[in-house]
Amino acid sequence: MNPLFNKRKDSYGGDISGRSKFLLEVYDKIREGVGNDYLISVKLNCEDFVDGGATEKEMLWVCKELSKRNIDLIEVSGGSVISRKNEGVIRVGIKNINDEGYFQSFAEKISKLINTPISTVGGIRTYEKVLSVFENTNIQFVSLARPLLCEPNLINEWESGNYTKAFCKSCNGCLNPKGSRCILKK
Numbered sequence: 448m449n450p451l452f453n454k455r456k457d458s459y460g461g462d463i464s465g466r467s468k469f470l471l472e473v474y475d476k477i478r479e480g481v482g483n484d485y486l487i488s489v490k491l492n493c494e495d496f497v498d499g500g501a502t503e504k505e506m507l508w509v510c511k512e513l514s515k516r517n518i519d520l521i522e523v524s525g526g527s528v529i530s531r532k533n534e535g536v537i538r539v540g541i542k543n544i545n546d547e548g549y550f551q552s553f554a555e556k557i558s559k560l561i562n563t564p565i566s567t568v569g570g571i572r573t574y575e576k577v578l579s580v581f582e583n584t585n586i587q588f589v590s591l592a593r594p595l596l597c598e599p600n601l602i603n604e605w606e607s608g609n610y611t612k613a614f615c616k617s618c619n620g621c622l623n624p625k626g627s628r629c630i631l632k633k
Contacts (some may be wrong), residue, residue: 448466448470448492448501448502448505448506448509449466449495449500449501449577450465450466450499450500451495451497451499451500452477453536454468462613463501463505463509464508464527466501466505467508467509467512468550468572470489470509471512471513471516474487474489474513474516474518475516478517479518480518481581486517486519486520486535488518488519488520488522488566489513489518489521489522490505490520490521490522490524490568491509491521491522491523491524492506492524492525492526492547493506493523493525493553493554494506494525494553495525495526496525496526499542501556503553506553507556507557507560509559510560510561511560511561511565513563514561514562514563515524517563518531518562518563519564520564520565520566521557521561521563521566521592522565522566522567522568522588523550523553523554523565523566523567523568524550524568524569525550525553525569526551527555527618544625546581547568547570547572547573547576548567548569548570548571548576548580548609549569549570550567550568550569551567551580551584551586554566554567554578554584554586555585555586557583558584558587559585559588564587564588565585565586565587565588566586566587566589566590567580567587567588567589567590568585568589568590568592570617571589571590571591571594572594572612572613572615573610573612573613574605575610576589577605578587584601588624592611593615593617593619593621594614594615596615596627596629597613597614597623597629598613598614598615598619598629598630599629599630601631614629614631614632616631618630620624620629
């Protein structure tokens with residue numbers, strides 16, 4: 448959906464309704480095939496964080512369209528390959544990379560506009576942050592990815608009362624051709 452990559456001149460290009468057409472058609476076909484027996488979710492950028500990329504306003508439109516189609520869950524992420532630098536950490540659009548919940552503000556915004564359950568992701572490393580999201584927002588889910596690659600037992604630790612911050616440093620070293628694993632933790 449990023450207009451910097453999608454240069455099509457047909458009905459799958461142009462404005463956000465064209466650039467999102469493929470996603471919406473795929474969703475419609477999947478729903479048609481599985482009915483309501485299976486949960487269908489999508490992970491979407493809140494924006495691309497690069498000049499000329501997909502904007503927050505456009506992605507709000509996409510979220511609303513998916514909600515009209517009764518998608519079961521939207522996970523809010525952000526950025527693109529060209530908005531990343533310094534070991535792949537998104538720097539543009541984030542006030543402080545050490546803050547948890549990079550995309551939470553968009554997730555909160557969209558959770559107030561649609562009835563579809565929303566999940567937020569992005570730099571969440573503490574049990575306290577997870578609780579804060581659930582206690583202070585309409586967001587129904589929190590997603591953890593890299594912290595669980597680093598510490599597969601993290602949720603069990605938190606459940607047992609050990610609320611230590613996740614070890615993950617968001618270095619993106621875990622994303623490599625040799626397999627997904629934390630390169631910092633022995």
